[in-house]
Amino acid sequence: MAGQPITPMLEVRDLSKRFQLHLLDGRILEAFRATSFIVSPGELFLISGVSGAGKTSILKCIYRTYLTTVGQIWYDSLLFGRLDMATASESTVVKLREREMGYCSQFLKVLPRVSALDVVAEPLLRHGEARDAAREQAERWLRRLGIGEWLWMASPLTFSGGEQQRINLARAFIGHPRLLLLDEPTASLDATSKGIVIESIAEAKAEGVTIITVSHDREAIASIADAGFSLS
Amino acid sequence: MRDEATWVLRGTGLSKYYGPGCVYCAALTGPDRGTSQCPLCNTVTACANVNFSVDRGETLGIVGESGSGKSTLIQLIHLSVPASAGSLEFRDPESPETTPINLLHLSRAANRAFRNQRLGIVYQRPELGLNLQFTVGANVAEKLLLANWRHVGHIRERATQLMVETELPPERIDDDPLTFSGGMLQRVQIAKALSSNPVVLLLDEVTSGLDLSVQASVLDLIKQLQWELGMTMLAVSHDLGVIKHLARRTMVMKNGHVVESGLTDQILEDPQHPYTQLLVSSAL
Numbered sequence: 001m002a003g004q005p006i007t008p009m010l011e012v013r014d015l016s017k018r019f020q021l022h023l024l025d026g027r028i029l030e031a032f033r034a035t036s037f038i039v040s041p042g043e044l045f046l047i048s049g050v051s052g053a054g055k056t057s058i059l060k061c062i063y064r065t066y067l068t069t070v071g072q073i074w075y076d077s078l079l080f081g082r083l084d085m086a087t088a089s090e091s092t093v094v095k096l097r098e099r100e101m102g103y104c105s106q107f108l109k110v111l112p113r114v115s116a117l118d119v120v121a122e123p124l125l126r127h128g129e130a131r132d133a134a135r136e137q138a139e140r141w142l143r144r145l146g147i148g149e150w151l152w153m154a155s156p157l158t159f160s161g162g163e164q165q166r167i168n169l170a171r172a173f174i175g176h177p178r179l180l181l182l183d184e185p186t187a188s189l190d191a192t193s194k195g196i197v198i199e200s201i202a203e204a205k206a207e208g209v210t211i212i213t214v215s216h217d218r219e220a221i222a223s224i225a226d227a228g229f230s231l232s
Numbered sequence: 233m234r235d236e237a238t239w240v241l242r243g244t245g246l247s248k249y250y251g252p253g254c255v256y257c258a259a260l261t262g263p264d265r266g267t268s269q270c271p272l273c274n275t276v277t278a279c280a281n282v283n284f285s286v287d288r289g290e291t292l293g294i295v296g297e298s299g300s301g302k303s304t305l306i307q308l309i310h311l312s313v314p315a316s317a318g319s320l321e322f323r324d325p326e327s328p329e330t331t332p333i334n335l336l337h338l339s340r341a342a343n344r345a346f347r348n349q350r351l352g353i354v355y356q357r358p359e360l361g362l363n364l365q366f367t368v369g370a371n372v373a374e375k376l377l378l379a380n381w382r383h384v385g386h387i388r389e390r391a392t393q394l395m396v397e398t399e400l401p402p403e404r405i406d407d408d409p410l411t412f413s414g415g416m417l418q419r420v421q422i423a424k425a426l427s428s429n430p431v432v433l434l435l436d437e438v439t440s441g442l443d444l445s446v447q448a449s450v451l452d453l454i455k456q457l458q459w460e461l462g463m464t465m466l467a468v469s470h471d472l473g474v475i476k477h478l479a480r481r482t483m484v485m486k487n488g489h490v491v492e493s494g495l496t497d498q499i500l501e502d503p504q505h506p507y508t509q510l511l512v513s514s515a516l
Contacts, residue, residue: 022506023513064495066502090495091238091287094480111455111477112448125459 102177251275293479352425
């Protein structure tokens with residue numbers, strides 16, 4: 001099919017995000033401005049830059065956790081075709097999050113007293129998967145990401161920062177997203193855990209998942225990234 | 233959008249006023265005025281022009297401080313309080329091609345039948361949802377009888393099954409509810425609400441009276457049951473933490489009005505309205 005242009009998986013055009021802080025006399029805070037980039041299907045796209053540059057805000061705009069102030073985010077979805085995430089209906093975004101898009105935050109926000117196994121299995125249970133089958137897959141991911149079996153029945157809220165990070169990643173990977181957004185996936189990890197995580201990201205990419213990751217630890221991910229830019 | 237045809241429940245312009253009303257009510261009440269009560273005619277605007285829709289298997293969160301109108305809204309949806317204006321449409325998820333019915337136009341008998349067979353509700357205070365003079369089994373049986381179950385053996389079997397599903401000891405089916413803890417009583421309410429396989433489950437501050445350790449297990453139970461049964465839910469809470477765990481979309485109410493609605497994570501992380509920013513920044 002040489003010569004045929006590939007439809008981008010994601011096309012961000014002139015994206016800007018400003019916050020209006022009503023509790024601080026309506027002060028305006030600018031997270032980032034006029035940012036444009038294109039991510040092709042199956043690509044691992046790295047957005048790097050110093051803390052506070054607005055990297056996470058870009059990811060949150062794509063996932064619609066943040067409302068876009070100016071610009072467009074064209075996503076080539078399986079469910080609804082090409083659409084602008086900045087203006088898509090809430091119902092559309094909910095469905096895309098359930099079936100196509102995964103987001104892995106730097107922080108773990110889960111119900112207390114729910115075991116690590118069930119926390120990881122949750123995305124599958126939500127899709128109507130049987131409990132035993134979901135737990136079996138969760139076990140596979142926990143093992144893959146180096147979480148010891150003795151921790152599986154404990155609440156991840158009692159885990160170390162690095163372990164929580166890996167639980168977050170397991171939750172993101174288990175849903176088999178088509179577009180995966182990773183926020184600082186290697187932050188707070190030791191060298192061994194970092195290696196495991198990088199390997200898992202590379203495997204997901206090899207399976208065809210399109211991944212956008214933000215990281216201030218450029219060295220760790222640059223080796224497996226296909227494209228990207230640095231936000232200043 | 234092609235996905236807009238999946239709603240189960242849709243409210244349009246839902247309003248509830250307590251009092252005679254006057255031409256100045258709308259101008260003198262609401263979030264900008266900081267009151268729901270008209271200073272001229274004393275009419276309370278408990279709910280003003282509320283619009284929402286909930287999809288099959290979805291949970292819509294409703295947050296706001298005391299007196300914001302969120303519990304009134306739940307009562308309107310539960311058809312236990314008549315609305316002053318607006319429409320409340322229901323579309324059976326099992327036959328979505330059928331014409332939606334306006335629940336506010338049902339006859340008294342049809343209203344009661346709909347409430348008993350299609351809706352379930354769990355209140356903050358167990359005494360509102362349960363008859364504390366009856367045994368636990370009789371409380372569940374009461375809802376089944378109202379939903380036209382007649383065979384005693386089947387009723388008892390269903391009540392026992394619901395106790396197992398809601399993680400209650402089934403051997404205590406004939407016990408007095410007053411011998412149960414607060415967390416267990418909420419489970420009895422959930423068992424009762426689920427007994428007739430409701431399409432829509434309403435949760436009114438369902439974990440507010442419980443200690444923290446029990447809150448998490450009740451929330452987890454509700455989530456598990458929703459995944460298994462595919463119910464549509466509306467959850468009212470003043471606790472943003474509860475809404476964060478239960479609801480994908482959330483409406484924020486103040487003085488009877490919806491001031492903001494959106495995806496729950498957007499409401500919590502990028503609130504637009506000054507009141508929502510205050511609410512989120514005040515959360516512990």
